[in-house]
Amino acid sequence: MEPFIRVDQFQFIKKQTQHLINGYASVNDRKVLNALKSTVYDKVLNLFKSLEPEQKQLVDHVIEVENTAGAEDLLNSLKPYVIPFKNVSEQTLKKLFPKVKKLKLPVLTELDLKELTYLGWNDKATNKKYIIAIQPKGFIGLEGSFTPSSKKGICTLCSGHSQVGLFMSETKGAIQGTYTRRGNYICQDSMKCNDTLTSLEKLNGFIELLKGKS
Secondary structure: OOOOEOHHHHHHHHHHHHHHHHHHHHOOOHHHHHHHHHHHHHHHHOOOOOOOHHHHHHHHHHHHOOOHHHHHHHHHHHHHHEOOOOOOOHHHHHHHOOOOOOOOOOOHHHOOHHHOOOEEEEEOOOOEEEEEEEEOOEEEEEEEEEEEEEEEEEOOOOOOEEEEEEEEEEEEOOOOOOEEEEEEEEEOOHHHHHHHOOOOHHHHHHHHHHOOOO
């Protein structure tokens, strides 16, 4: 069976298993627990437009989760079917950021590509942040200034409450010689952001904002 679960979908399922664990740890009413299981099951199934019988059989086990051990068993059974982030070659990197010299990627061999919805890293020497995401037409690269905040805030990408910073990207304006700056607050730590990101909606919206499409 080929991988069929996006990373953000896997993170969503992981979050739902935690809801089940919390429910079983705090509630004794069987009707309430059954309602919780039903709600979680529907939410997980709604992640997918359609599932083959083998795929559905695998996902259906979410309804059996009652504790941490059960959640780990489920997630371990699903992990092989998570679609990994694509490898980024040096040539691709040059095309994504043609004006940036001596730009180095994080060491991809040290990352679990099945835990990345997007690839992001900070260049503290230049106070910049770089993001690589996958769109229908392929990779897209986002480059912007990054100013860490001294306070925690809500990340625009994952909606998590974390250490954030202001990411600002500059694009050419409608009039020659003018530029428009757009951005918002996002997680300082992109790996933690990926762990919390459970939907592509806000990531795609952020990309559209920076590209001047919204």
